[in-house]
Amino acid sequence: MALFVMIIRKMVNNKWLAFSLFLGMLISVALVSTMPIYSEAILSRMLVKDLETMQRNQGVYPGTVYVKATFSEDPPEKKKAANEAIDAYMKGEGARSFSLPVDLTVIQRNTRSVDSFPEVGTEADLKKKRSFRFTSLTGLGEHIRLTDGRMPSPEPVNGVYEVLVTDAGLNNLDTVLDSVFVVKSDKARIPMKFKPVGVFEKKRDDDPYFRDASLTNLANSLVIDSGLMDRDFLGLNNVPVINAEWYVVFDYSGMELRQVDDFIAADKSVKAYVNAKVGAYQSDMKTPALATIEKYLERAKQLRTLMWSLNVPVLIMLAFYMFMVANLIAERQKNEIAVLRSRGAARWQIVAAFSAEGLLLSAAAWGLGPLVGLALTKMLGASNGFLSFVSRAALPVRVTGESYAYGAAAAAVAFVMLLVPVLLATRATIVGHKQQLARRQRTPLWHKLFLDVVLVAVALYGLYAFRSRLDNLRKLGLNASDLNIDPLQFVVPALFTVGSGLLLLRLYPYVLRLIYWLGRKRWRPSAYATLIQVGRSSGQYQFLMIFLILTIATGVFSASAARTINDNTEDRIRYANGADIALSTVWISDAPPPSPGGPMAGGGAEPASGVSKPIHYLEPSYEPIATLPGVEHAAKVFSKQDAYFTAGEERGTATLLGIDTDDFGRTAWFRDGLLSHPLNEYLNLMAADTRAVLISRTLAKQKNVKEGDTIWIGWNDTSSQPFVVYGIVDYFPTFNPNPPIGSVDAGNAETLANAPMLIVGHLSRIQFQLALEPYQVWLKMKPGYSVEALYQAIEDRELSVTKLTNTEIEWNQAKNDPFLMALNGILTLGFLISILVSFTGFLLYWVLSLKGRTLQNGIMRAIGLSVRHMVGMLVLEQLLTSGVAVLIGVVVGNVASGLYVPNFQVAFNPSSLVPPFRVIFDSADYVRLYSTVGFMLLVGLGILGFMVSRTRIHQALKLGED
Known part of the structure; x- marks a missing residue:
């Protein structure tokens, strides 16, 4: 207890150092804890959304498990026992094992099909055979409504089984309600009779109770009471039950990633149980959501890899921060440590005392860190872009055991970071400590080992490796999985940042000497003293400068990386769509009906005879759109794929675009800088001649076509017409000049042998001389337009829209992708943490440094320097150290962004990445960064200036005497 009290008192005496160290530990633990919390939360949300999309697109309720068992000719007793066992299992343990709330369990039993004939009727009717099966479904009455008749009796009435049928079933029976039918069965001792007494339909169209939404599977079924089925059909051999189906419906809306393993394991255990009861070859099981769910285990791994990668620079920065604070603690207590060593204390005893303090701080950080991480995760979930937050549905976040495990690892590393400076400090005796104080100018270890050069070399090699990979992906049309981010993409820039910072600091003393030499005859005493102080004690400031360089460079790199990926993702979507909205409508034509199963082609089809005839279209009204x-x-x-062209002796196929140049230039989206001249200049060039066309550079290179050449263009069922090449373009809205994914150019990549080709001509000439065929309408929307009003107008005007692409909706969907959300959230968080930690570290270092120089400042005041001169010295010292570090950090961050941010192209499919990837530096981010750094320096200088102005000469000198 006494030791604990001593440690607490020691921490109170160094409360600011202890608090700063605890802050670094807490942020580190919280940041690491967010990884499992966020990945589970965001993937849980996306899993539910994907399942909802599956339900909407495929019309299948994904939260279901369907099991079917076929019993063939099993003895009735064995069949009944197997059914009862599976019934109990599916209602109990089997359903619960999926770890989801069970909405309902449906048990369906079916007999073999039997032949039946009317009991009374005409001679022809009596001879007409109807084949039906008896079926029962548990809980059916709650999910249907009768369209005619009544509910059947649960018991035979006068030996007649009363049944329900669907409307299709009644038509198949070719009868009316209450007509009695006789079942002809070889196994029936006495003739069985039934009569339909009611016709039913679903009570709700979206009711998941019915596995077949159309009720087609019940069109030849006679539905009887489930209890009656079990009593009269399951256990007897009259009309035997041939198979049974179990259909469990779960509420998947609250499904979380942690339940995925249980879901997959439960699916396997249910299948194994049913197979054991009836045999594998006699059972069938379907779980619609399983394919979607299984993908999320791999996505979780990818997302965690991404989060680790994104957090590497911030974690390195936090490690520097904690090491700096721990070093300050050790430096402040070095004299005490040296005294203890000289009085016989063992090194392990001193380390044990510091370890106890570190354990207290680490344990507190570990206990609170995941809770802080929970709050940070909520902030990540609200991220809509870099430094942009929106109000969206809260993520299903929760603190997990895994988050505490991650936090424990982070706390352990922080604890080790605390002990390293202490271990180094315990090596010195009191004599050695005094010698070190007298010899401040020591060469750092990294300087001796040329660690800066090594780090820069490794980083540049990593850059070369990434660039080579990108070139291969692009030239060979290879595929890359979504956001396939290599962790080294973030480690290598961090190495470059640290290495470059150290390299510049190696050169910095020479810069100081140059500054000193240039003004050595003109410096004022205060400036002279400051230059001497900084020049002779440069090693003392280097750790702080490295820390500031790393934090500022990390902030700049995070800002650039996030802006670049976000803006390039948006550009890619806008370029691929061409405009804000692109829609297609139905065109009336004289095309014959398509053959069964044949595809439609542009509103028409090929004649069934296979003879190709021109199809004539009637252009719909353009004004309502x-x-x-x-x-x-x-x-x-107008877009025509595989239009053929002839240029001299060269032939080929290309995509043909037909446009009205003026309307197209006002409507289409196109990024500046993609062409040697603005796009509208090319359009104006075309406008002068209706024969003018633009061709892609891929076509010009492959077919050796140049400006002024005549090119003949046409397609099937049209006669080729001459056009004149007026310009060659590298890019054009919607056109991707890269080789298609999966194509490999085994020859020279410069030949662009697999690259697509494009021709752009006048729509009016194409329609007049070639053919009038369906085209799209592109729309440029006014800022802030209402999507609801647009869609309502389309419905009100009865526009027959067959396809509508909304760029804004696609961009919003992209922003909700878990990987892009994680990237924006984590880079934003890293940016904010870097600013917070740099401010804390800066202020802490200089406050302690100033306190340690109280005697020196007092002497300066005593020899005649005013407070104004003292503050001037402080400002100059800050500019030569912190200011230079911030400047180096900005420069290094910009250089690192320019070199390494382009590697994020691997996050997309480089083969389909059009327009080309560009690094973006947003001025707004720099304003935030520079204003925050400026505020940090001003506040720090204000506090330090206040401390200098409060220095009392007599107190400082008395302190020196003591």
């Missing part, structure tokens, strides 16, 4: 609410400009855009 162009005047939709919110539309600023509209343009007609």
Whole structure:
């Protein structure tokens, strides 16, 4: 207890150091804890959304498990025992093992099909055979409504079984309600009779109770009471039950990633149980959501890898921060440690005392860190971009055992970081300590080992490796999985940042000497003293400068990386779509009906005879589309894939675009800088001649076509017409000049042998001289337009829209991708943490440094320097140390961004990455960064200046005497 009290008192005496160290530990533990919390939360949300999309697109309720068992000719007793066992299992342990709330369990039993004939009727009717099966479904009455008749009796009435049928079933029976039928069965001792007494339909169209939403599977079923089925059909051999189905419906809306393992394991255990009861070859099981769910285990691994990668620079920065604070603690207590060593204390005893203090701080950080991580995760979930937050549905976050395990690892590393400076300090005796104080100018270890050069070399090699990989992906049309981020993508820039910072610091003393030499005859005493102080004690400031360089560079790199990925993702979507909205409508044509199973082609089809005939189209009215609410400009855009062309002796196929140049230029989206001249200049060049076309550079290179050449263009069922090449473009809206994914150019990549080709011509000439065929309408929308009003107007005007692409919706969907959300959230968090930690570290270091120089400042005041001169010295010292570190950090961060941010192209499919990837530096981010850093320096200088102004000469000198 006494030791504990002593440790607490020691921490109170160094409360600011202890608090700063605890802050670093807490942030580190919280940051690491967010990884499992966030990955589970965001993937849980996306899993539910994917399952909802599956339900919407496929019309299948994903939260279901369907099991079917076939019993063939098993004895009735064995069959009944197997059914009862599976019934109990599926209602109990089997359903619970999926770890989801069970909404309902449906048990369906089916007999073999039997032949039946009317009991009374005409001679022809009596001879007409109807084949039906008896079926029972548990709980059916709660999910149907009768359209005719009544509910059947649960018992035979006068030996007649009363049944329900669907409307299709009644038609198949070719009868009316209450007609009695006789079942002809070889195994029936006495003739069985039944009569339909009611016709039913679903009570709700979206009721998951019915596995077949259309009730087609019940079209030849006679539905009887489930209890009656079990009593009269399951245990007897009259009309035997041939199979049974168990259908369990779960509420998947609250499904979380942690339940995925249980779901997959439960699916396997249910299958194994049913197979054991009826035999593997006689059972069938379907779990619609299983394919989607299994993907999430791999996505969770990828997301955690991404989060580790994103957090590497911030964790390195936090490690520097904690090491700096721990070093300050050790430095302040070095004299005490040296005295203890000289009086016989063993090194392990001193380390044990510091370990106890570190354990207290680490344990507190470990206990609170995951809770702080929970709050940080909520902030990540609200991230809509870099330093952008929106109000969206809260993530299903919770603190897990895994988050505490991650936090424990982070706390352990922080604890080790605390002990390293202490271990180094315990090596010195009192004599050695005094000698070290007299010899401040020591060469750092990294300087001797040329660690800076090694780090920069490794980082540049990593850059070369990434660039080579990108070139291969692009040239060979190879595929890359979504956001396939290599962890080294973030480690290598961090190495470059540290190495470059150290390299510049190696050169910094020479810069100081140059500054000193240039003004050595003109410096004022205060400036002279400051230059001497900084120049002779440069090693003393280097750790702080490295820390500031790393934090500022990390902030700059995080800002650039996030902005670059976000803006390039948006550019890619806008370029691929061409405009804010692109829609297609139905065109009336004389095309014959498609053959069964044949595809439609542009509103028509090939004749069934296989003879190709030209299809004539009637162009729908364009005005109702162009005047939709919110539309600023509209343009007609015709696209013909595989149009053939001839240029001299060269032939080939290309995509043909037909446009109205003026409307197209006002409507289409196109990024500046992609062409040697603005896009509108090319369009104006075309406008002068209807024969003018633009061709892609891929076509020009492959077919050796140049400006002024004549090119003949056409397609099937049209006659080729001459056009004149007016310009060659590298890019054009919607056109991807890269080789398609999966194609490999085994020859020279410069030949672009597999690259797509494009021709852009006048729509009016194409329609007049070639053919009038369906085109798209592109819309440029006014800022802040209402999507709801647009869609409502389309419905009100009865526009037959077959396809509508909304760029804004696609961009919003992209922003909700868990990987992009994680990237934005973590880079934003890293940026904010770097600013917070740099401010804390800066202020802590200089306050302690100033306190340690109280005697020196007092002497300066005693020899005649005023407070103004003292503050001037402080400002100059800050500029030569912290200011230079911030400047180096900005420079290194910008250089690292320019070199390494382009590697994020691997996050996409480089083969389909159009327009080209560009590094973006947003001025708003720099304003935030520089204003925050400026505020940090000003506040720090204000506090330090206040401390200098409060220095009392007599107190400082008395302190020196003591």
